[in-house]
Amino acid sequence: MAGEVRQLDDRKLAVLRAIVQDYVGTEEPVGSKALVERHNLGVSPATVRNDMAALEEEGYIHQPHTSAGRIPTDKGYRLFVDKLAEIKPMSSPERRAIRHFLDGAVDLDDVVTRTVRLLAQLTRQVAVVQYPSLTRSTVRHIELVALAPAKVMLVLITNTGRVEQRMVDCPGTVGETVLADLRSRINTRAAGQRLPDVPGLLEELPAAFEAADRPTVSTVLATLFEALAEQNEERIMLAGTANLTRFGHDFPLTIQPVLEALEEQVVLLRLLGETTDAAMTVRIGRENAYEGLNSTSVVSVGYGSGDESVAKLGVIGPTRMDYPGTMGAVRAVARYVGQILAES
Amino acid sequence: MAGEVRQLDDRKLAVLRAIVQDYVGTEEPVGSKALVERHNLGVSPATVRNDMAALEEEGYIHQPHTSAGRIPTDKGYRLFVDKLAEIKPMSSPERRAIRHFLDGAVDLDDVVTRTVRLLAQLTRQVAVVQYPSLTRSTVRHIELVALAPAKVMLVLITNTGRVEQRMVDCPGTVGETVLADLRSRINTRAAGQRLPDVPGLLEELPAAFEAADRPTVSTVLATLFEALAEQNEERIMLAGTANLTRFGHDFPLTIQPVLEALEEQVVLLRLLGETTDAAMTVRIGRENAYEGLNSTSVVSVGYGSGDESVAKLGVIGPTRMDYPGTMGAVRAVARYVGQILAES
DNA sequence: TTTGGCACTCGTGCGTGCAGAGTGCCAGGG
DNA sequence: CCCTGGCACTCTGCACGCACGAGTGCCAAA
Numbered sequence: 001m002a003g004e005v006r007q008l009d010d011r012k013l014a015v016l017r018a019i020v021q022d023y024v025g026t027e028e029p030v031g032s033k034a035l036v037e038r039h040n041l042g043v044s045p046a047t048v049r050n051d052m053a054a055l056e057e058e059g060y061i062h063q064p065h066t067s068a069g070r071i072p073t074d075k076g077y078r079l080f081v082d083k084l085a086e087i088k089p090m091s092s093p094e095r096r097a098i099r100h101f102l103d104g105a106v107d108l109d110d111v112v113t114r115t116v117r118l119l120a121q122l123t124r125q126v127a128v129v130q131y132p133s134l135t136r137s138t139v140r141h142i143e144l145v146a147l148a149p150a151k152v153m154l155v156l157i158t159n160t161g162r163v164e165q166r167m168v169d170c171p172g173t174v175g176e177t178v179l180a181d182l183r184s185r186i187n188t189r190a191a192g193q194r195l196p197d198v199p200g201l202l203e204e205l206p207a208a209f210e211a212a213d214r215p216t217v218s219t220v221l222a223t224l225f226e227a228l229a230e231q232n233e234e235r236i237m238l239a240g241t242a243n244l245t246r247f248g249h250d251f252p253l254t255i256q257p258v259l260e261a262l263e264e265q266v267v268l269l270r271l272l273g274e275t276t277d278a279a280m281t282v283r284i285g286r287e288n289a290y291e292g293l294n295s296t297s298v299v300s301v302g303y304g305s306g307d308e309s310v311a312k313l314g315v316i317g318p319t320r321m322d323y324p325g326t327m328g329a330v331r332a333v334a335r336y337v338g339q340i341l342a343e344s
Numbered sequence: 345m346a347g348e349v350r351q352l353d354d355r356k357l358a359v360l361r362a363i364v365q366d367y368v369g370t371e372e373p374v375g376s377k378a379l380v381e382r383h384n385l386g387v388s389p390a391t392v393r394n395d396m397a398a399l400e401e402e403g404y405i406h407q408p409h410t411s412a413g414r415i416p417t418d419k420g421y422r423l424f425v426d427k428l429a430e431i432k433p434m435s436s437p438e439r440r441a442i443r444h445f446l447d448g449a450v451d452l453d454d455v456v457t458r459t460v461r462l463l464a465q466l467t468r469q470v471a472v473v474q475y476p477s478l479t480r481s482t483v484r485h486i487e488l489v490a491l492a493p494a495k496v497m498l499v500l501i502t503n504t505g506r507v508e509q510r511m512v513d514c515p516g517t518v519g520e521t522v523l524a525d526l527r528s529r530i531n532t533r534a535a536g537q538r539l540p541d542v543p544g545l546l547e548e549l550p551a552a553f554e555a556a557d558r559p560t561v562s563t564v565l566a567t568l569f570e571a572l573a574e575q576n577e578e579r580i581m582l583a584g585t586a587n588l589t590r591f592g593h594d595f596p597l598t599i600q601p602v603l604e605a606l607e608e609q610v611v612l613l614r615l616l617g618e619t620t621d622a623a624m625t626v627r628i629g630r631e632n633a634y635e636g637l638n639s640t641s642v643v644s645v646g647y648g649s650g651d652e653s654v655a656k657l658g659v660i661g662p663t664r665m666d667y668p669g670t671m672g673a674v675r676a677v678a679r680y681v682g683q684i685l686a687e688s
Numbered sequence: 689t690t691t692g693g694c695a696c697t698c699g700t701g702c703g704t705g706c707a708g709a710g711t712g713c714c715a716g717g718g
Numbered sequence: 719c720c721c722t723g724g725c726a727c728t729c730t731g732c733a734c735g736c737a738c739g740a741g742t743g744c745c746a747a748a
Contacts, residue, residue, distance in 0.1 A: 065726045067710045143489050163509045242603035259586035411741045
């Protein structure tokens with residue numbers, strides 16, 4: 001009857017869970033006998049073997065050679081993460097440590113640096129933190145400064161504390177009054193607005209000026225729009241690469257492509273980009289688009305000041321990682337960073 | 345007679361040079377026979393053996409085990425670099441490639457990023473580039489912006505294109521006229537001056553204001569001085585860590601401490617700090633203060649816009665590196681970066 | 689001072705053999 | 719129908735021994 005089938009399935013899942021846990025701990029293929037000894041499943045090794053055969057049939061585990069223990073496959077880890085594991089909450093000393101470590105930060109750079117280090121240390125893996133991205137943040141202030149008769153400096157400050165600066169070469173001399181007028185008009189319209197919305201709001205601004213000044217106004221605005229749009233500037237901070245050395249003993253092969261991937265900001269950005277905004281995302285092994293990261297997993301999540309995510313952070317480690325613990329650390333750090341950003 | 349002694353010494357040096365060159369090429373201990381075959385020293389292996397024994401006696405080379413070939417010691421490399429090697433100039437296609445690669449840069453960040461990548465690629469090692477440091481650069485402009493009645497934003501722009509930004513909480517409401525006055529006074533005095541000199545020039549500024557405004561002025565100045573002094577902000581950019589995997593097969597042991605060192609900006613800064621300004625510096629093996637870098641060498645040199653060095657850059661690689669080539673690449677890149685900075 | 693010869697030392701690679709771990713399958717019991 | 723104990727089989731890892739080659743140091747002769 002149905003109850004029996006479920007009973008069976010439940011045990012298989014328990015076996016899979018046990019395999020994942022043991023393998024993550026020991027880094028060695030795990031056999032039936034060791035399994036029943038370490039976890040008290042109430043059955044004999046032989047029974048476990050049958051279950052293992054079934055699990056292997058379904059592609060959740062795999063044995064490196066005949067008559068070695070089993071290793072979880074990407075699919076096995078996936079099932080584990082989706083159904084069998086719960087995010088492990090941080091202990092309260094850990095939470096206190098996180099808070100303490102992040103509280104000393106003085107500016108945005110410092111927040112990001114501290115965060116990425118903390119995350120690397122907590123998870124003992126490679127940590128990645130994206131700077132709060134321009135597109136989701138809002139304008140706090142835009143400043144125009146005349147540096148020379150036809151040279152204006154434009155400074156854009158966002159609510160996340162980020163500062164972008166551009167030089168503008170104007171077509172002609174710029175009067176201080178025009179500049180002041182432009183500055184105040186820009187700020188009344190743009191302040192508090194999301195960056196991508198700003199160009200639309202300023203579109204008709206040149207019309208408010210005398211014909212002689214319009215080229216200048218347009219030039220300044222063009223530069224501003226460029227700065228607003230510049231996705232390039234999505235910076236990323238990295239830490240904990242030394243933790244890669246703990247991975248395996250089959251080293252250079254594993255570590256080299258990973259290091260190469262980590263040097264490519266583009267790859268990292270795309271990696272984090274795949275994170276669905278609010279929820280934690282786990283990409284396991286070959287689920288990662290980038291080839292060099294085929295034997296690693298990426299755990300990432302959005303963070304932000306307030307309830308909205310302005311950027312992402314995460315951890316990159318071997319597929320055989322402690323998923324519950326890593327996810328717990330990532331979630332906790334993301335939350336605290338969000339709080340810090342909201343406070344400042 | 346003296347001539348004979350010199351003759352002998354010359355040959356020993358030639359042997360040392362040959363050993364270094366071969367070992368750098370093959371990464372394997374080099375024996376007497378292979379040596380006479382590959383370089384045409386006009387003598388027999390036995391003679392070379394005698395010379396090798398003498399070189400070993402003096403501590404320039406060393407054998408891993410009895411009856412293996414010899415490998416150079418740190419002292420041997422040192423002699424090689426000081427007396428036996430000449431910096432290898434870049435070929436003209438290489439020079440063109442460097443120029444082409446760097447010419448596309450749009451701002452300071454971009455220059456540094458491109459430089460570090462280029463250097464890593466040219467030398468196939470780990471490259472390090474320090475941002476032009478604040479202390480040596482001059483003030484281009486200082487801007488003050490009122491964000492709220494008692495909140496002022498201070499922006500410091502240097503001649504190297506760097507932007508520092510600080511929030512200032514003032515003791516009381518700040519009038520726009522006072523702010524404008526302060527702004528213009530600061531700029532007339534500070535513009536074009538070297539950062540460390542600025543505090544001295546602004547010292548007596550509060551006296552020029554009415555008593556009521558002096559606290560505000562002092563607060564703003566204090567923050568400005570802090571920003572000027574903040575050596576912390578000496579940033580460093582890194583690239584080419586993946587090249588570490590080429591080092592040896594004795595891996596994790598070598599690579600781990602190096603990766604750890606590379607994550608510590610402080611260590612890197614001190615490393616570059618040891619560079620004597622103009623001349624190229626080579627630190628070999630244990631000459632490096634930091635323990636984790638005991639089996640690496642650091643080649644570094646200052647670079648700058650104009651004839652003065654504003655920051656440093658360099659390469660970190662195994663002691664068994666191609667010194668002439670590496671030094672050539674480092675020198676060439678430093679020169680071109682200097683030119684780029686001077687142009688912009 | 690250089691050279692050729694010779695004995696010696698060691699590290700490396702390879703084949704063998706053995707122990708251990710783990711599996712798959714099968715027949716019996718609940 | 720599912721679980722269990724037993725059994726034969728396979729494969730890895732490791733230790734051992736051996737021969738080989740590379741390289742040395744020393745010595746006597748040119």
